[in-house]
Amino acid sequence: MSNEQNGANWAQDGLETRLRTVERVANGAFPLVGTTAGGNAVAGTVGEYQEVAVLVGAAVSLSTGVVANVASMSLTAGDWDLNGIVSYHSATGTTAPNDVLQGISTTSATVGAQGTFSYDYVAVAITDDPSYVAPVVRVNIAATTTVYLVTKSDFAVSTLTAYGFMRARRIR
Numbered sequence: 001m002s003n004e005q006n007g008a009n010w011a012q013d014g015l016e017t018r019l020r021t022v023e024r025v026a027n028g029a030f031p032l033v034g035t036t037a038g039g040n041a042v043a044g045t046v047g048e049y050q051e052v053a054v055l056v057g058a059a060v061s062l063s064t065g066v067v068a069n070v071a072s073m074s075l076t077a078g079d080w081d082l083n084g085i086v087s088y089h090s091a092t093g094t095t096a097p098n099d100v101l102q103g104i105s106t107t108s109a110t111v112g113a114q115g116t117f118s119y120d121y122v123a124v125a126i127t128d129d130p131s132y133v134a135p136v137v138r139v140n141i142a143a144t145t146t147v148y149l150v151t152k153s154d155f156a157v158s159t160l161t162a163y164g165f166m167r168a169r170r171i172r
Contacts, residue, residue: 043076044076048169049169052166054163054165062160066109067150070149070150070166071164071165071166073146077141077143081169083134084102084104084166085102085131086164087163089129091161093125096122099121099122100151102164103149104135104148106139106147115137126160138171151164
């Protein structure tokens with residue numbers, strides 16, 4: 001394409017550059033440039049990041065077979081990827097859960113659909129604080145919504161608490 005047509009100089013007014021940019025976008029070859037500055041994406045933009053942590057000192061008490069919220073965060077409308085980690089603590093070291101379940105949910109104290117949680121068979125006394133990963137879950141919301149890191153465990157003896165970490169990244 002000539003940079004002069006009908007007497008206009010496209011290079012001078014930047015139109016040629018803008019047209020080439022549109023052409024690259026249309027061909028799918030437009031580069032998406034990231035940052036190397038070490039900062040965070042602005043709220044509401046792709047790449048926005050949020051996290052919440054609940055430490056062992058603030059761990060949530062569990063009742064056998066009952067779903068509990070470990071952590072929660074409020075997300076604005078958009079398309080998000082979330083995941084988390086739940087750690088289990090037994091103050092006495094004698095609690096032997098049969099299983100543990102951890103996941104991401106948009107409903108308080110509720111386990112979501114298959115693919116939103118992980119399930120692990122344990123059946124040994126918790127003498128240290130084992131951690132289990134909740135899978136990456138896509139949450140696409142049209143309005144501000146609270147999301148939850150949830151857990152459930154079945155155990156017969158003593159007490160069990162849970163603490164953890166949840167992160168969210170806006171993907172579009």
